[in-house]
Amino acid sequence: MQIYRKNDLILEVIEFSPEMRERGDFLIIEDVRGDLLVQVIDMEYLELPGLLEETITDLPYIEIAENGEESILLKIRDATVLKCKIRGILTDKGILTSTWIPSRVHSSISHITDGEVLRYVIGDRIKRPITIGKTRFEEEVVIDAKSLDGKLTVITGKKGTGKSHLSKIILKGLLSYGAPCLVFDINGEYVGEDTVSLTPGDTLKFTLRYVGSDSFLKILDEIYGLPSSSLWEVRRVWESLGEKITLEKLKHSIRAKSMNEHVRDAILRRLEMIEASRIFTDEPSEGIRIEEKIHSDRGVIVNLKGLPGVFRRMIVDLILTKIIYLLEKERIPPIFLFAEEAHTYHDEKFWEDLVTRMRHIGISLIFITNQPDRLSETIYRQADNVFLFNFTNENDLSFVSKASRVDSETVRSLVSTLPPRYCLILGEVVGDIPIVLSVVGDTYFKSGRTKCYFD
Ligand SMILES: Nc1ncnc2c1ncn2[C@@H]1O[C@H](COP(=O)(O)OP(=O)(O)OP(=O)(O)O)[C@@H](O)[C@H]1O
Ligand SMILES: [Mg+2]
Known part of the structure; x- marks a missing residue:
């Protein structure tokens, strides 16, 4: 291998006997100043003036030089140009950025496996390992649970490529270290031994007293659009009932209280809609306390499968408001929140706001989505870790490549050819060196299998 030229940020290397x-x-390009790590992001045949002509006139003969080896011409014809991105210099302290370019004459180039690169980048600094996959050289890819802690992580790719599967592996790993985890599960697929599943209307019911007036009024306001004068009436009735508050008593008092009939109707209609969601109970023994579930040492799975969007949003609102309150009061430890297809239960603005505050509150966020453009560009830009599965849709590809923390050339080049179950990892989890891996097969969760009519 030989350095050919440097073209902007790409170092082009000629390889005369193409490997796989x-x-x-x-x-690695070794030079007197150090070892430069570069990553191949594209390959082309070497084009030299006159080569085309020679190729045509020589065909179909194979030239063999006198010593029995292939002639120089054949070698040149077979040579490839590897387009490489410079990643930095390998040192004992990891990979450092650098601006020097290696000598074309006095440098030598060799191959280094992804596993060896990972050893340089994160090596023996991993305290809480989670094995997530293998490199193409069959080396294990292990990440540190700590690199997800207090961090924003996005897992994205087209349908059925293995995002939820990877997310379950990460969840399983975090749970094995006793980390509190909460999952908003829209397909009812995070069912495992280490988890407790909360199904709204069944194992997930709250009392009004537990939820509190502020949360309840926020739902009436933001989700059910109750006008402010009516909200005020509800607040007054709630205050008069104090700790005895139940949905039945609230409705009864609204009916009994003297107020404008339109206001009364507006309130009662909304209370009935909320009652229909079956997530409130007037029976204290039926109502759950989210902090008790979080302290249970099992992953808390909120099963949102099959629920109308408005109920999903209400449940997510109630739970997150409570979680943030509990975190602020230090009644629960910092928590990992997995949000599958987050746009189906809250808007971009809500998630952006949570992302801005997450570190202070004590929430580590993991978004999983097959519609990357439904998460805002800001979220991708702030993401500490991104796991990218295949995209073939041009819009999706240009969206993630624009927003990612790695240059778009690398992302485009590496992601568009990934087979299912392979992903490109970017970010802190891999010391900012993009690594491609195949995700391990086993999890202890139910599979997110596509239901089919024909087997
Ligand atoms: N690395 C893997 N090894 C073995 N099976 C896998 C692997 N990755 C995914 N699968 C299986 O492939 C199927 C699709 O995977 P998964 O549900 O994770 O896809 P997805 O990207 O989340 O899809 P969707 O966008 O529809 O949610 C599942 O049956 C899953 O168990
Ligand atoms: Mg999925």
Whole structure:
């Protein structure tokens, strides 16, 4: 291998006897100043003036030089140009950025496996390992649970590529270290031994007293659009009932209290809609306390499968408001929140706001989505870790490549050819060196299998 030229941020390397190179592979360029790590992001044939003419006139003969080896011309014809991104210099302290370019004459180039690169980047600094997959050289890819802690992580890719599967592996890993985890599960697929599943209307019911007036009024206001004068009436009735508050008593008092008939109707209609969700109970023994579930040492799965959007949003609102309150009062430890298809139960603005405050509150966020453009660009830009599965849709590809913390050329080149169950990891979890891996097969969760009519 020989350095050919440097073209903007790409170092082009000529390889005369092509190996089984793949996009994403790493090379080391050794120079007197140090070892430069570069990553192949594309490959092309070497184009030289006159080569085309020679190729045509020589066909179909194979030239063999006198010593029995292939002629120089054949070698050149077979040579490839590896387009490589410079990732930095390998040192004992990890990979450092650098601006020098290696000598074309006095440098030598060799291959280094992804596993060896990972050892340099995160190596023996991993305290809480989670094995998530294998490199193409069959080396284990292990990440540190700590690199997700207090961090924003996005897992995205097209349908059925293995996002939820990876998310379950990460969840399982975090739970094995006793980390509190909460999952908003829209497909009812996070069912495992280490989890407790909360199904709204069944194992997930709250009393009004537990939820509190502020949360309840917020739902009437933001989700059910109750006008402020009516909200005020509800607050007054709630205060008069004090600790004895129940949905039945609230409705009864609203009916009995003297007020404008339109206001009364507006309130009662909304209370009936809320009652229909069956997530409130007047029976204290039926009502759950989210802090008790979180302290149970099992992952808390909120099963949102099959629920109308408005109920999903109400449940997510109630739970997150409570969680934030409990975290602020230090009644629960910092928590990992997995949000599958978050846009189906809250808008961009809500999630952006949570992302801005998450570190202070004590929430580590993991978004999982097959519609990358439904999470805002701000979220991708602030993401500490991104796991990218395949995208073929041009819009999705340009969206994630624009917003990601790694250059868009790398993302485009490596993601568009990934087979299912393979992903490109970017960010802190891999010391900011993009790594491609195949995700491990086993989890202890129910599979997110597509239901089919024909087997
Ligand atoms: N690495 C893997 N090894 C074995 N099976 C896998 C792997 N990744 C995914 N699967 C299986 O492939 C199927 C699809 O995976 P998964 O449900 O994770 O896809 P997804 O990307 O979340 O899809 P969707 O966008 O529809 O939610 C599931 O049956 C899952 O168990
Ligand atoms: Mg999924």
